[in-house]
Amino acid sequence: MNATLNIYSITKTFNHHKVTANDNISTQFLPGEVTALTGHNGAGKSTLLNQIMGTVKPNRGSITFSGHSLAQEPAFARNVISMMPQLHAPIAGVTLRQAISAIARIRGAHGRALRTEVDKILDTLHMNEWADMPGEKLSGGLRRLTSFAMTVVRPSPILLFDEPTNDVDPVRRKLLWQCLRKLALQDHIVIVVTHNLLEVEQYADRYLLMHHGRLIKDEQVNILSHDRLSSAVLTINAKHAFKNNELPQADRIVTSDEFQYDLFLKADDMTDAVSWLAAKVATEEIRNYRLSPASLNDVYGGLTDGNKR
Numbered sequence: 636m637n638a639t640l641n642i643y644s645i646t647k648t649f650n651h652h653k654v655t656a657n658d659n660i661s662t663q664f665l666p667g668e669v670t671a672l673t674g675h676n677g678a679g680k681s682t683l684l685n686q687i688m689g690t691v692k693p694n695r696g697s698i699t700f701s702g703h704s705l706a707q708e709p710a711f712a713r714n715v716i717s718m719m720p721q722l723h724a725p726i727a728g729v730t731l732r733q734a735i736s737a738i739a740r741i742r743g744a745h746g747r748a749l750r751t752e753v754d755k756i757l758d759t760l761h762m763n764e765w766a767d768m769p770g771e772k773l774s775g776g777l778r779r780l781t782s783f784a785m786t787v788v789r790p791s792p793i794l795l796f797d798e799p800t801n802d803v804d805p806v807r808r809k810l811l812w813q814c815l816r817k818l819a820l821q822d823h824i825v826i827v828v829t830h831n832l833l834e835v836e837q838y839a840d841r842y843l844l845m846h847h848g849r850l851i852k853d854e855q856v857n858i859l860s861h862d863r864l865s866s867a868v869l870t871i872n873a874k875h876a877f878k879n880n881e882l883p884q885a886d887r888i889v890t891s892d893e894f895q896y897d898l899f900l901k902a903d904d905m906t907d908a909v910s911w912l913a914a915k916v917a918t919e920e921i922r923n924y925r926l927s928p929a930s931l932n933d934v935y936g937g938l939t940d941g942n943k944r
């Protein structure tokens with residue numbers, strides 16, 4: 636059983652304290668758990684990963700694993716953590732197989748074991764057909780997958796991924812998340828930065844939501860799913876304007892365009908809203924509509940909107 640990764644009250648500022656990238660964050664990451672780290676651009680997610688990795692030092696607070704401080708013991712941090720950065724790994728001039736093999740070798744694999752491990756990860760991600768193609772000829776998605784494979788070959792106890800599914804096709808996205816689940820089942824700590832909430836709901840155990848450097852949610856994913864599925868957004872394109880009191884009861888109504896309304900519905904509002912909609916469709920007062928489950932922003936309405944602090 637691996638140890639827990641403990642984050643205690645870390646703060647990181649940049650530009651002479653003008654930017655607070657992480658603001659007094661405390662949490663724990665457990666082995667066996669896939670944790671998604673979410674939040675808008677600039678919320679502080681990468682800074683948190685970089686601090687766990689030990690490449691960015693906190694101004695205050697501590698990050699410990701197995702009794703060691705990751706900020707103060709960078710050599711220890713390098714041994715126990717692998718990170719897939721947001722940018723592609725530099726693999727020009729080497730093939731995909733060579734890039735993954737080089738990392739496996741650094742992590743102690745050699746001979747037949749090395750080949751077996753590299754073949755296994757190529758199989759897992761269905762990447763065999765590109766294995767011997769030079770890095771500079773790979774598509775963006777394949778480069779991202781190569782970077783992913785380099786992170787998980789001979790996996791460290793702590794695995795950090797910064798937006799691993801960007802540019803990746805739907806089939807391989809699924810393979811990638813399945814791979815993360817397998818690593819969690821083998822007791823690794825798995826932390827994934829992502830903007831894809833549907834994937835979070837489908838594949839992660841827990842999610843953290845960051846906003847302006849602060850951790851504003853730290854919950855099991857089933858709570859998020861419940862909250863999300865019990866709210867909905869009804870978007871209407873009408874043929875004429877409606878006053879608010881002519882629209883059905885909603886938690887919030889946003890008029891985004893001429894004759895377009897977004898109604899943020901709670902579970903109790905839905906039946907009336909759907910009946911109202913059916914009546915207005917019948918009288919042809921509505922051109923088009925969409926009813927969809929709420930997004931993270933909708934569920935926690937306003938928490939992560941705009942630049943509010």
Ligand SMILES: Nc1ncnc2c1ncn2[C@@H]1O[C@H](COP(=O)(O)OP(=O)(O)OP(=O)(O)O)[C@@H](O)[C@H]1O
Nearest residue numbers: 649650654656674675676677678679680681682683
């Ligand atoms: N090295 C740095 N020097 C100055 N400011 C920085 C530095 N790194 C990050 N920041 C700032 O800290 C804040 C948090 O950035 P960070 O990259 O952690 O956000 P993020 O949530 O990962 O964003 P994204 O989703 O866009 O990748 C931003 O305001 C960013 O401009």
